[in-house]
Amino acid sequence: MIKSAVTIALVPQIKTGPWIFWENLEESMRKAAEMGFDGIELFTASGDAISSEILKKLLDQYKLQLAAVGTGAGKVVHGLTLTDTNSAIRENAIAFIKEMMEFGAAFSAPAIIGSMQGSAVQGDSHGYSIALLAEALDVLDQHAASLGVKLIYEPLNRYETNLMNNMDDAAAFIEQNKFKNITLLADLFHMNIEEADPVASIQKNIEHIGHVHFADSNRKPVGFGHTAMQPIANVLMEYGYDGYVSAEAFPWPDPDQAAAQTIRSLKQFFT
Ligand code: LER
Numbered sequence: 001m002i003k004s005a006v007t008i009a010l011v012p013q014i015k016t017g018p019w020i021f022w023e024n025l026e027e028s029m030r031k032a033a034e035m036g037f038d039g040i041e042l043f044t045a046s047g048d049a050i051s052s053e054i055l056k057k058l059l060d061q062y063k064l065q066l067a068a069v070g071t072g073a074g075k076v077v078h079g080l081t082l083t084d085t086n087s088a089i090r091e092n093a094i095a096f097i098k099e100m101m102e103f104g105a106a107f108s109a110p111a112i113i114g115s116m117q118g119s120a121v122q123g124d125s126h127g128y129s130i131a132l133l134a135e136a137l138d139v140l141d142q143h144a145a146s147l148g149v150k151l152i153y154e155p156l157n158r159y160e161t162n163l164m165n166n167m168d169d170a171a172a173f174i175e176q177n178k179f180k181n182i183t184l185l186a187d188l189f190h191m192n193i194e195e196a197d198p199v200a201s202i203q204k205n206i207e208h209i210g211h212v213h214f215a216d217s218n219r220k221p222v223g224f225g226h227t228a229m230q231p232i233a234n235v236l237m238e239y240g241y242d243g244y245v246s247a248e249a250f251p252w253p254d255p256d257q258a259a260a261q262t263i264r265s266l267k268q269f270f271t
Protein backbone atom coordinates (compact mmCIF):
# COMPACT_ATOMS: atom_id res chain seq x y z
CA MET A 1 0.00 0.00 0.00
CA ILE A 2 1.46 3.34 -0.95
CA LYS A 3 1.55 6.11 1.61
CA SER A 4 0.77 9.69 0.65
CA ALA A 5 2.64 12.82 1.70
CA VAL A 6 2.58 16.50 0.94
CA THR A 7 5.49 18.94 0.97
CA ILE A 8 5.74 21.83 3.42
CA ALA A 9 8.60 24.28 2.89
CA LEU A 10 9.47 26.63 5.73
CA VAL A 11 12.41 28.36 4.07
CA PRO A 12 11.55 31.84 2.75
CA GLN A 13 14.43 31.77 0.24
CA ILE A 14 12.86 28.84 -1.64
CA LYS A 15 9.29 30.08 -1.56
CA THR A 16 9.06 30.03 -5.35
CA GLY A 17 9.95 26.32 -5.47
CA PRO A 18 7.77 23.26 -6.11
CA TRP A 19 6.23 22.94 -2.67
CA ILE A 20 2.55 22.65 -2.00
CA PHE A 21 2.47 24.37 1.37
CA TRP A 22 4.94 27.04 2.41
CA GLU A 23 3.48 29.00 5.25
CA ASN A 24 2.54 28.25 8.82
CA LEU A 25 3.60 24.74 9.87
CA GLU A 26 0.62 23.98 12.09
CA GLU A 27 -1.93 25.36 9.62
CA SER A 28 -0.34 23.33 6.80
CA MET A 29 -0.35 20.17 8.93
CA ARG A 30 -3.99 20.71 9.89
CA LYS A 31 -4.92 20.99 6.20
CA ALA A 32 -2.80 17.96 5.25
CA ALA A 33 -4.54 15.87 7.90
CA GLU A 34 -8.02 17.11 6.97
CA MET A 35 -7.42 16.26 3.31
CA GLY A 36 -6.30 12.76 4.21
CA PHE A 37 -2.54 12.74 3.61
CA ASP A 38 -0.61 10.14 5.63
CA GLY A 39 2.48 12.26 6.07
CA ILE A 40 4.38 15.46 5.43
CA GLU A 41 7.72 16.08 3.77
CA LEU A 42 9.43 19.00 5.43
CA PHE A 43 11.96 21.53 4.14
CA THR A 44 13.60 23.56 6.88
CA ALA A 45 16.58 25.93 6.94
CA SER A 46 18.54 23.60 9.23
CA GLY A 47 18.22 20.57 11.47
CA ASP A 48 17.33 22.71 14.47
CA ALA A 49 15.00 25.21 12.76
CA ILE A 50 11.96 23.55 14.34
CA SER A 51 11.97 22.13 17.83
CA SER A 52 11.58 18.36 17.75
CA GLU A 53 9.22 18.57 20.74
CA ILE A 54 6.88 20.92 18.89
CA LEU A 55 7.00 18.81 15.76
CA LYS A 56 6.29 15.64 17.74
CA LYS A 57 3.32 17.28 19.41
CA LEU A 58 1.91 18.41 16.04
CA LEU A 59 2.51 15.03 14.36
CA ASP A 60 0.70 13.29 17.22
CA GLN A 61 -2.11 15.83 17.28
CA TYR A 62 -2.79 15.58 13.55
CA LYS A 63 -1.94 11.85 13.28
CA LEU A 64 0.62 12.49 10.55
CA GLN A 65 3.98 10.82 9.88
CA LEU A 66 7.16 12.66 8.96
CA ALA A 67 7.75 11.11 5.52
CA ALA A 68 11.12 12.73 4.82
CA VAL A 69 13.17 15.86 5.36
CA GLY A 70 14.69 17.84 2.48
CA THR A 71 18.24 19.19 2.64
CA GLY A 72 18.04 21.72 -0.22
CA ALA A 73 18.39 24.70 2.13
CA GLY A 74 22.00 23.66 2.62
CA LYS A 75 22.66 24.83 -0.91
CA VAL A 76 20.12 27.60 -1.33
CA VAL A 77 20.59 29.26 2.06
CA HIS A 78 24.11 28.24 3.03
CA GLY A 79 25.86 27.77 -0.35
CA LEU A 80 26.98 24.20 0.43
CA THR A 81 27.26 21.20 -1.86
CA LEU A 82 28.83 17.75 -1.51
CA THR A 83 30.93 18.23 -4.65
CA ASP A 84 32.32 21.72 -4.14
CA THR A 85 36.01 21.76 -5.05
CA ASN A 86 36.72 23.47 -1.72
CA SER A 87 37.13 20.72 0.88
CA ALA A 88 36.00 22.96 3.76
CA ILE A 89 32.69 23.59 1.97
CA ARG A 90 32.28 19.84 1.36
CA GLU A 91 32.89 19.17 5.07
CA ASN A 92 30.26 21.75 6.02
CA ALA A 93 27.84 20.20 3.53
CA ILE A 94 28.34 16.77 5.11
CA ALA A 95 27.88 18.25 8.59
CA PHE A 96 24.68 20.02 7.47
CA ILE A 97 23.24 16.82 6.02
CA LYS A 98 24.21 14.82 9.12
CA GLU A 99 22.30 17.33 11.24
CA MET A 100 19.25 17.03 8.97
CA MET A 101 19.51 13.24 9.11
CA GLU A 102 19.53 13.35 12.91
CA PHE A 103 16.49 15.66 12.92
CA GLY A 104 14.60 13.23 10.66
CA ALA A 105 15.84 10.09 12.41
CA ALA A 106 14.13 11.14 15.65
CA PHE A 107 10.90 10.50 13.68
CA SER A 108 12.27 7.52 11.67
CA ALA A 109 12.29 9.77 8.59
CA PRO A 110 15.01 9.70 5.93
CA ALA A 111 16.74 12.82 4.61
CA ILE A 112 16.78 13.59 0.88
CA ILE A 113 19.86 14.70 -1.05
CA GLY A 114 18.74 16.57 -4.15
CA SER A 115 20.33 19.90 -4.97
CA MET A 116 22.97 19.37 -2.25
CA GLN A 117 24.74 17.01 -4.64
CA GLY A 118 25.88 20.06 -6.65
CA SER A 119 27.28 19.92 -10.18
CA ALA A 120 30.61 19.53 -11.92
CA VAL A 121 31.53 23.12 -12.74
CA GLN A 122 33.50 24.23 -15.74
CA GLY A 123 37.06 23.01 -15.43
CA ASP A 124 36.27 20.04 -13.18
CA SER A 125 36.11 16.67 -14.78
CA HIS A 126 32.81 14.86 -14.42
CA GLY A 127 34.64 11.84 -13.00
CA TYR A 128 36.28 13.95 -10.31
CA SER A 129 32.92 15.36 -9.18
CA ILE A 130 31.35 11.89 -9.13
CA ALA A 131 34.29 10.69 -7.01
CA LEU A 132 33.71 13.56 -4.57
CA LEU A 133 30.02 12.65 -4.41
CA ALA A 134 30.88 8.99 -3.73
CA GLU A 135 33.31 10.01 -0.99
CA ALA A 136 30.67 12.16 0.74
CA LEU A 137 27.88 9.60 0.34
CA ASP A 138 30.12 6.92 1.82
CA VAL A 139 30.37 8.96 5.04
CA LEU A 140 26.63 9.66 5.00
CA ASP A 141 25.75 6.02 4.23
CA GLN A 142 27.57 5.03 7.41
CA HIS A 143 25.85 7.80 9.34
CA ALA A 144 22.50 6.49 8.12
CA ALA A 145 23.43 3.02 9.41
CA SER A 146 24.32 4.43 12.83
CA LEU A 147 20.97 6.27 12.99
CA GLY A 148 18.93 3.33 11.69
CA VAL A 149 17.42 5.33 8.81
CA LYS A 150 17.77 5.38 5.05
CA LEU A 151 19.24 8.26 3.10
CA ILE A 152 17.57 9.17 -0.18
CA TYR A 153 19.55 10.23 -3.26
CA GLU A 154 17.64 12.05 -5.98
CA PRO A 155 18.74 12.17 -9.63
CA LEU A 156 17.76 15.60 -10.98
CA ASN A 157 17.12 16.79 -14.50
CA ARG A 158 19.94 18.22 -16.61
CA TYR A 159 19.06 21.84 -15.82
CA GLU A 160 19.70 21.23 -12.11
CA THR A 161 22.75 18.94 -12.09
CA ASN A 162 25.14 17.32 -14.54
CA LEU A 163 26.13 14.53 -12.13
CA MET A 164 23.36 11.95 -12.51
CA ASN A 165 20.11 12.54 -14.35
CA ASN A 166 18.43 9.16 -14.54
CA MET A 167 17.58 6.08 -12.49
CA ASP A 168 19.91 3.67 -14.32
CA ASP A 169 23.00 5.80 -13.71
CA ALA A 170 22.07 6.40 -10.07
CA ALA A 171 21.33 2.71 -9.43
CA ALA A 172 24.66 1.70 -11.01
CA PHE A 173 26.44 4.30 -8.84
CA ILE A 174 24.80 2.91 -5.66
CA GLU A 175 25.75 -0.65 -6.62
CA GLN A 176 29.33 0.17 -7.64
CA ASN A 177 29.93 1.95 -4.36
CA LYS A 178 28.15 -0.75 -2.33
CA PHE A 179 26.07 1.78 -0.42
CA LYS A 180 23.80 -0.16 1.90
CA ASN A 181 21.51 2.56 3.27
CA ILE A 182 20.98 4.80 0.25
CA THR A 183 17.79 4.52 -1.76
CA LEU A 184 16.73 6.46 -4.84
CA LEU A 185 14.08 9.09 -5.27
CA ALA A 186 11.95 8.78 -8.39
CA ASP A 187 10.84 12.37 -9.00
CA LEU A 188 8.27 12.06 -11.76
CA PHE A 189 8.94 15.60 -13.01
CA HIS A 190 12.68 14.98 -13.46
CA MET A 191 11.94 11.57 -14.95
CA ASN A 192 9.54 13.09 -17.47
CA ILE A 193 12.49 15.10 -18.80
CA GLU A 194 15.25 12.50 -18.57
CA GLU A 195 13.85 8.99 -18.95
CA ALA A 196 13.07 7.50 -22.35
CA ASP A 197 10.43 5.35 -20.65
CA PRO A 198 9.61 6.25 -17.02
CA VAL A 199 7.51 3.10 -16.49
CA ALA A 200 10.30 0.77 -17.69
CA SER A 201 12.84 2.69 -15.64
CA ILE A 202 10.78 2.38 -12.46
CA GLN A 203 10.24 -1.33 -13.09
CA LYS A 204 13.95 -1.95 -13.71
CA ASN A 205 15.11 0.00 -10.66
CA ILE A 206 12.25 -0.75 -8.27
CA GLU A 207 14.56 -2.41 -5.71
CA HIS A 208 16.39 0.88 -5.29
CA ILE A 209 13.42 3.24 -5.18
CA GLY A 210 12.62 4.44 -1.67
CA HIS A 211 10.63 7.61 -2.29
CA VAL A 212 8.55 9.13 -5.10
CA HIS A 213 7.95 12.81 -5.86
CA PHE A 214 4.50 13.10 -7.37
CA ALA A 215 4.19 15.86 -9.96
CA ASP A 216 2.93 16.20 -13.49
CA SER A 217 4.98 16.86 -16.66
CA ASN A 218 5.00 20.62 -16.02
CA ARG A 219 5.61 20.19 -12.28
CA LYS A 220 2.05 21.21 -11.49
CA PRO A 221 -0.05 18.90 -9.30
CA VAL A 222 -0.82 15.61 -11.02
CA GLY A 223 -3.75 16.05 -13.37
CA PHE A 224 -2.67 19.53 -14.53
CA GLY A 225 -0.08 18.27 -17.06
CA HIS A 226 0.27 15.54 -19.66
CA THR A 227 2.16 12.72 -17.94
CA ALA A 228 0.40 9.36 -18.44
CA MET A 229 0.15 8.65 -14.71
CA GLN A 230 -1.88 5.45 -14.66
CA PRO A 231 0.89 3.18 -16.03
CA ILE A 232 3.35 4.74 -13.54
CA ALA A 233 0.98 4.11 -10.62
CA ASN A 234 0.35 0.59 -11.91
CA VAL A 235 4.02 -0.34 -12.06
CA LEU A 236 4.61 1.00 -8.54
CA MET A 237 1.66 -1.00 -7.19
CA GLU A 238 2.41 -4.17 -9.18
CA TYR A 239 6.02 -4.25 -8.06
CA GLY A 240 5.12 -3.74 -4.42
CA TYR A 241 6.41 -0.21 -3.86
CA ASP A 242 5.51 0.57 -0.25
CA GLY A 243 7.17 3.95 0.30
CA TYR A 244 5.73 7.45 0.15
CA VAL A 245 4.26 9.11 -2.90
CA SER A 246 4.89 12.70 -1.94
CA ALA A 247 3.46 15.74 -3.71
CA GLU A 248 6.39 17.95 -4.68
CA ALA A 249 4.74 20.24 -7.18
CA PHE A 250 4.10 23.93 -7.67
CA PRO A 251 1.32 25.25 -5.47
CA TRP A 252 -0.79 25.93 -8.54
CA PRO A 253 -3.27 27.58 -8.68
CA ASP A 254 -2.82 27.93 -4.90
CA PRO A 255 -1.68 25.62 -2.09
CA ASP A 256 -5.17 24.46 -1.05
CA GLN A 257 -6.30 23.64 -4.58
CA ALA A 258 -2.94 22.01 -5.36
CA ALA A 259 -3.29 19.75 -2.30
CA ALA A 260 -6.91 18.92 -3.16
CA GLN A 261 -5.97 18.09 -6.76
CA THR A 262 -3.16 15.83 -5.49
CA ILE A 263 -5.54 13.89 -3.25
CA ARG A 264 -7.98 13.49 -6.17
CA SER A 265 -5.16 12.14 -8.37
CA LEU A 266 -3.85 9.78 -5.69
CA LYS A 267 -7.34 8.32 -5.32
CA GLN A 268 -7.79 8.10 -9.08
CA PHE A 269 -4.49 6.40 -9.90
CA PHE A 270 -3.62 4.33 -6.84
CA THR A 271 -6.82 2.37 -6.29
C1 LER B 1 14.14 18.35 -4.86
O1 LER B 1 13.38 17.28 -4.41
C2 LER B 1 13.99 18.54 -6.29
O2 LER B 1 13.32 17.81 -6.97
C3 LER B 1 14.68 19.67 -6.87
O3 LER B 1 14.42 19.76 -8.23
C4 LER B 1 14.22 20.93 -6.20
O4 LER B 1 14.98 21.97 -6.62
Ligand code: MN
Binds near residue numbers: 154187213248
Ligand atom coordinates in the same frame (compact mmCIF):
# COMPACT_ATOMS: atom_id res chain seq x y z
MN1 MN C 1 12.14 16.17 -6.17
